Amino acid sequence: MKIASWNVNSIRARLEPALAWVKSANPDVVCLQELKCQEEQFPREAFEALGYNCAVHGQKTYNGVAVLSKHPLEDVTPRLKGDDADEQSRYLEALISGPKGVVRVASIYAPNGNPFPGPKFDYKLAWLERLRAHAADLLRNEEPVVLMGDYNIIPQDKDAHNPKGWLKDALFQPESKDALRRIENLGYTDAFRALHPESGHYTFWDYFGSWERDNGIRIDHILLSPQAMDRLNACKIDRHVRGDSEKPSDHVPVWCDLDI
């Protein structure tokens, strides 16, 4: 089962390239982030026409996540527990039945956290701690779990073309890296890093000319539970998507293939 994630930076602004990528990549499951629209504005019919069931957790202007699947979606759960006052749409989970079994998939849009320091950075760390607590709970089911999306965290120096340029940024603070490592220490694996240990692989380039200089960072991650890791066949970054359209997202898709 091919399971992909992509921060599209507005699904309405990105509909044409998104449909083109889905048609060519043909994933079984797609997690989208930064929809920047409410659920009723999501172009559901366009994806249904390609054979996808759509679960959407939208929000006006900001955030918004979705899970699209060619297989049945069950147990669809929006919101990350732990703070009922949190109105930001950054988490959507679903159970998906594949030909060989089930997999639990979450579409994640973690807070950016800039400017650092400040209340937005505090919110980022609190949100990531809520994600860690939930990730720990999920392990008790001993099922394949895929926690994928835009974590807004650069894990290591080798995940940035210019690490020194990020030293004052929320995405590269030690507390941010620690928050990701704490989730991994529960038993989750960064699937891309496990299969590709070398530097130079990025998922985000800003719109300020970074693509032309390959000044990228790797911040979109696929975290796999042990039961999912056992079934991992491949994990890739669809870098070409940045150059495939005239109005690309600042992120490109990442995906894994699981024997499920």
Added chain:
DNA sequence: ATGTCGATACTTTATCGA
């Protein structure tokens, strides 16, 4: 400090978030 996007609003330009 700056660059560029996308969405929004008491638009047609400024603001915010990234």
